[in-house]
Amino acid sequence: MSFLQRGASTIPTVIPPKKKIRRNNSLQHPAHQQKTLGDRVIDGVIAVIVALIVIAILYPLWFIIIASLSDPTAVATGQVNLLPKGFSISGYSKILTDERIWIGYRNTIVYTVLGTAVNLIVTIPSAFAMSRREFKPRRVIMFLFAFTMFFSGGLIPSYLLMKQLGLLNSMWVFILPGAFGVYNMIIARSFFEGSIPEELRDSARVDGVSYFGFFFKIVLPLSSAIIAVIGLYCFVGHWNDYFTGLIYIRDQDQQPLQNVLQMILLANQTDQGSAGMTAAQSQNFADQIKFGIIIVSTLPLLVIYPFLQKYFNKGVMIGAIKG
Secondary structure (H helix, E strand, C coil): CCHHHHHHHHCCCCCCCCCCCCCCHHHHCHHHCCCCHHHHHHHHHHHHHHHHHHHHHHHHHHHHHHHHCCCHHHHHCCCCCCCCCCCCCHHHHHHHCCHHHHHHHHHHHHHHHHHHHHHHHHHHHHHHHHHCCCCCCHHHHHHHHHHHHHCCCCHHHHHHHHHHCCCCCCHHHHCCCCCCCHHHHHHHHHHHHHHCCHHHHHHHHHCCCCHHHHHHHHHHHHCHHHHHHHHHHHHHHHHCCCHHHHHHCCCHHHCCHHHHHHHHHHHHHHCCCHHHCCHHHHHHHHHHHHHHHHHHHHHHHHHHHHHHHHHHHHHCCCCCCCC
């Protein structure tokens, strides 16, 4: 061993101390950056705009609630603004004591639940078929579907068709004619094309899974968001449907809730001066019944929506984010 090698081995190795590196927390955490005056002004303006939008949306609903519980005269004279005055439930008593309201509720619940189930059973599988690229006739079928969105036979041919099919004064007139919705099918198809990877189908094919097995075992469990959104659309459409009952139903026992409420409202508006009331008092009472009818008809939807809100918020963003 040479002298240089012996000397080098005896010289201790000096490791320089590590320099403390200061981290710029403002760069690491942008949320902790100090906001400038301009940023605070913009945040304040946005908060005010959002608050005004929320008030504009919620106040009409709140006013209907307090107006339906207030004295009809106080509502008519503009004394009801934020809180009810002269608590009164005479409007609700008039509505809920009418046995037709319960028949309408029963009919509407049956039409809505059964109609929504049929809509989902027809729409979701057809949307899945239209999303498969290997399904060759899909372009022609989509054109025929889209054609019905812009052109129809009209009211009189539709009425004659329902008559020939024997659907007049039948519950099936609320369910079968609108069983398939092209718009809902297009939304569901977009979901299947953008959210179901093709690799899932390839792996299922390797495992010997058929199209039916792939649809029921893989696709449907991954499609809870779009099913909830389509179901909510169909549910609201069936619940608020009054035109079908107005045109195709003459039997009072088959009338849905919306038509029953319309008959109650019209009966009270035309019954002026009844029960010892003046014309003005009768009109005020009819207005209170109108407010009560709005609450009675929308309450089930307000109760159901919170349970579907998370799926609805996810489903309405379908196609909004790419990449």
